[in-house]
Every structure is written in C-alpha cells, then in structure tokens.
Amino acid sequence: MTQINETPRRRTTAGRRPVGKVLPGDARRHHRALILQQLVDDGARSRADLARETSLTRVTISDLVSELMDEGFLVELGTRPGTHMGKPATLVGISEEAPVAIALDLSADGVLSGAVVDLGGLILVREQVAFSRGDDIAAIAALAQHLRDATPRRILGVGIGTPGIVDTHGTVVIAPNLGWDNLDLAAQLSAALGLPVHAGNDSNVAAVAESAFGAGDDQGMLLLMIGSGVGGGVMIDGRALAGPLQSSGEIGHVVVDPDGRQCACGNRGCLETFLSAPALKQLDNDDARRDVGLKLATVLTPVVTTLGIADVVLYGPAELLEGALLDSVRGAFAQQTLPFVAQRVQVRLVPMRDELVLTGAAALVRYRELGVV
Template sequence: MTTTTSPRRATAKVRPADTRRHHRTLLLQHLVDEGPTTRADLSRATGLTRVTVSDLVAEMVQESLVEDIGARPGTHLGKPATLVAVSDAAPVIVAVDLSDDSGFDGAVVDLHGRVLVRERAPFSRGAEAVDGVSRLVERLVEAAPRRVLGIGVGTPGIVDDSGVVIQAPNLAWDAVPLAATLAERHGLPTSVGNDANIAAVAEGAFGDGDDAGLLMVTIGQGVGGGILVDGHPVAGPLRSAGEIGHVVVDPDGSACACGNRGCLETVLSAPALRAAASDDARRHAGDLLGSVLTPIVTTLGIADVVLHGPTDLLDGPVLEAARAAVARQSLPFVAQRIRIRLVAHDELVLTGAAALVRHRELGVV
C-alpha cells in the first residue's frame, strides 16, 4: 500500500515475473477507486507509459474486465478522449455468509460489490454444513449471469491463510479444509475468511467505515470481531485477533460451544438475546460488551466500532449500555471520539467475501 494516496493500495516488492500482473492491478485499482478514466489519465496516475497502458487495457477489454464507454462529457476540440471503465460484463463472484444463526446466505456479486442474485440455505453443523454450503454454491454458480471469477466464504471462527477453518465451535468445525473442498468440488478458486474480518474490510471499502481504525463486531449464531488498522485486517500470528466472543465475562455463566463457561457470546449471541426478553437482561449484555471493547479500542486507538447483526436485538438497551460502558471506562479524550454504531447492511459479509476474491484473483482491494 502506498503512503501518498489511498492507504488501501499494495506496496509489496514486485518480482520481474509479476510485473505485468502488477501493472494490470494498478490500472484496475485506479478504475475501481476513481471511476471511468481516459488512457492518458491512467498513464499519468500510475506512472506507466501510454504504450503499456494501451496494451494492458486492450488485453483487459478482451477479457471483459474493462470496456470503452465513450467520449468524456464536455470534450469538443480535437479527437475526443475515450473513457475506460470496469466492464458491466466483467466476471462475477459467488459469495457465501455463514454468520447468521437462522441460515446460510449466498449471493452472486459483481466487481463493484453489487448483489445480483440471492439464495439461502438452512443452518446446519458439522459435515452436513460443508455439504449445505457446497449445494448453495452450486445453485449460485448456475444462476450467475456470466463467468464466475471465484468463490468467497465468510465464516465464524479462526481461519488460516489457506482457507482451513481451524475452529468454529458454533458450526462444529475443527480443521475443516473448506477452501480446498469447495475448490475441488466446483473447479473454481476459493477464498475463505473470518466473517468479522471481511465484514470490516467491506465496511471500510464499500461503506462508511474508517479504514484507518475500525472494529467490527458480528453478532449472529456467535459473536466475532474483526479489526482494520491502516486499511489492513489484523489477524495476528494465531489468526484469532478479534475473537471477542470467547472472552470469558462470567466464570460461573452458561456453558459455551467452545467448552468454556460464561463466554461473551453466551449472553450476546442472537439466540441469547432473543431468549433475554427483558430490557435489563439486554442492557447487561451490552454492558459486558462495552467492558470487552474498552481495552481493545483504547490499546489500538480505534475510534469506529460497528455492530453488525439483527437490528431489532441490538438497537436500544444493548447499544446504549455498550456506549455507556466504554465511556465510563475510557479516558475522556478517547470516550469523546469513539463512535459505536449499528450497521443494518445485511449484505456486508457477502460483499466482504466478494472483496476477498477480488483481491486474491485481481489484486484489487
């Protein structure tokens, strides 16, 4: 990522063999960030020669990644400058969200993050869940209006870089090679990420999130957390950064799916909040959430905390109590600058899963 423009651009040293792909990524990233642009402006913005830009654009036109969309409005003198844009016929992405406690959501998503097709499958656990996800992917691939670039999945739990779900207690998954399994069954590149992490990326890329510092809390069958700092998701060496759902808040509390007792998600998950019908019980859950959030936002200096889950459960006592707990447990300087808010965008994990594939396959963030 560069430090002079968008903090989301990559800066990894490019090997000679990767030069062409790197240059394509520069052009695509600029078109995604800035919209339709002329070849001359692409050359100036990326530092590539006009010959290189024309060659790469022609290649991507052939692949239906970009297209010419006509002259720039207001051009009168001389030969009109032709605008290049991400193509409306570009490949699409199959995205799956496993965070909901009532079922699995799937969608066909375009490169702009727009949902074109929606599908849903029943919630399940263990090997049955893997098969259910695979059937959902199959339906989505069949429904896709054009070529599928890849499959993206957002799942609760700890996920490694190769798409193995190391542990997801609420799905009864341990060491499940989800990415490899789906790639083998469907013949498509597959990327799997933690649902809260990719939701944080989506809120930073497509929503109103502060990608300089954002904490995403996903609340569904369980409770997860995703951290975004300087545009980068933070996973840590154990790949478990943000797993706040399994912080013990009451050692004498209810048994948790992870094997401990009194984890945060035993009081804050969607099923727990539905069972806690009274405002006092939900206020208590919000207070515990705030106590868990405070050391994270204080230590990392994060000012944007986003709760993603059922609005009917989180709005009101839960949100108010979480805000109050953070305010009273933080330095006034910190408390006055933190915003804790709800996002009702039910497609956030889906668009995050699509963004994961877009990055892995095209280099675009």
C-alpha cells in the same frame, strides 16, 4: 540479531515474505491491479488519466487496458463530455458484464446464504438453503453450483465467510458452532467446483466489506458481528488484522462471567453466551440489556484504546441492539477510557440486511484474484 549482554534468541521468520527478485509477472499483476483499483474507486477514466494517476507509462497503460478489455473486465464508454482542445479523450470503465464472484455466508444459525456479486459489491442473485451443524462440503458445493448456473458471466472465484479460526490457506482450524476442526474448506470446495476458492472468518470479511463498500474507517475500525455467535473483525491502516494465530477478533470467547453459562468453546460465561442473538432474544427488560451493554463495553474498551480505533460497528439484528444496549455501550465508553478517546470514538449500528458477509466474501475473491482492495 544478537543483543549485547543477552543470550542470543532465535527469531521466528515464519510470517515473513521471502526476499527475492520481483518477477515480470508480479509487476504486470501489480500494474493491472493499479488500473482496476483506480477505476473501481473513481469511475471511468481516460488512458491519459490512468497514466497520470498510476505513474505508469502510456504505453504500459494502453497495453494493459487492451488486455483487460479482451478479458471482459473493461469497456470503452465513449468520449468525455464537454469541450476540449484537440481529440476528445475516450473513457474506459468496468464492464457491466465483467467477471463476478460467488459468495457464501455460513454465519447464520441453520442457514447457508449465497450470492453472485459483481466487482462493485452489488448482489445480482441471492439464494438461501438450510444448513445445520454436521452438514458437509457437498451441501455447500451444491449451492455454489446452483449460483454458478444462475449467471452467464465468468466466475472469478468463490469466497466464503465462516465462523471460527481460518488460516491463510482457507482451512477452518476450529469452528465450535459448526463442529468443525481442521477442515480444509477452501481446498475441498475448489476440488468440487473446479474454481479458485478463498475462505475467511465471517467477522473479518464483514469488516472488509464495510470498509470496501460501506462507511467503515479502514484506518481504525472494529466490527463486532452478532448472530448465532459473536465475532470481531479489526481493520488497521487499511488492512484486516489476523495475527500469527489467525485468531484476531475472536472476542466472543473472552470470559466475562466465570460462573456463567457453558459456551460452545468449552468455557463458561463467554461474551457470546450473553451477546449472541439467541441470548439477546431471551432478555425481557431494559436493565438486562443495559447489563449486557456494560459487559460488552468492558471487553471492547481496552481493545479500542490500545489500538487507537475510532470506528466501532455493531453488525447484527437492529431490533435486539438498538435502545438500552447500544446506549449502555456508548455510556460505558465515556466512563472507561480517556476523554480524548471517548470523544472521538463513534459506536454505530449496521443492520444485518446490509449482507456484509456476502459482499465481504466477494471482496476477498476480488483481492486474492485481482489485487483490488
């Protein structure tokens, strides 16, 4: 658009969706997603319930429910209990044998974790193998194939949570801790396995998992993942932020001490050099832990205040984060932002045992393949 009294500027449209007709196949996929979303969120419903709750016609609901039953996603569960006038309603729900996702987690130092995860985020099978900087796609494909062989259920796709900046096509643009640069991770793994593969930043998929399966407030949540490195995932208005650079959440590489230790990214004194699990293990007193908590709060406060975030989640080893460090973060928030904001922001801890990267990688598959968030 040309602005009055200003030199016209070319506006970038690279991130826009093309404008065009909604194809019948798109509408059908959307309607299928509505039905599955309703059943995932609220449990078994009758066809009449689904028609009312989705605003789709009963004919459309009947057709799509039959289709989803034929594909193994849904099953009839009998009639609704209780006394009703007329013919009892037959309930449908997610089948216990519905297709599953293979989830892979590259976030831990020296370890590759994998799991078979159902549509509700339940881990059915879990495996772990050694994985070091420099290992190639073959090692990842081998674990995925092992998990594939471990379940008789149909595989919907493969999801991967990896450190680094990951674009929308599943290419790892840069991952300093793994030594990867422009690695076409999703495409190479898909070719090796013959399955759809979706990759995302590990912190982002962990944030999605805490929103989809945990207690996360997806209207405004910042999840900080603390492991071999430090990364962040941001949920605003029900969506994970990525940004045009796909670097949203790379908070671990904000410099907090220019004279600090060398970071894997090439800078000195990044937050990651103080807050990563290996760095925290070296701290031997509460004063040092409080100092790290203050550094963390100084980085987080402007993000939380600017975006209006109410839920701050520290996802990492509880034994390293509880106590002085967590108390310091909470206290610093109270001093560094408006009282109105400080009184409404919760800072909480989610331990690593919750496996958020694995369940988040499965949620990524669920969304990309089925449209269910």
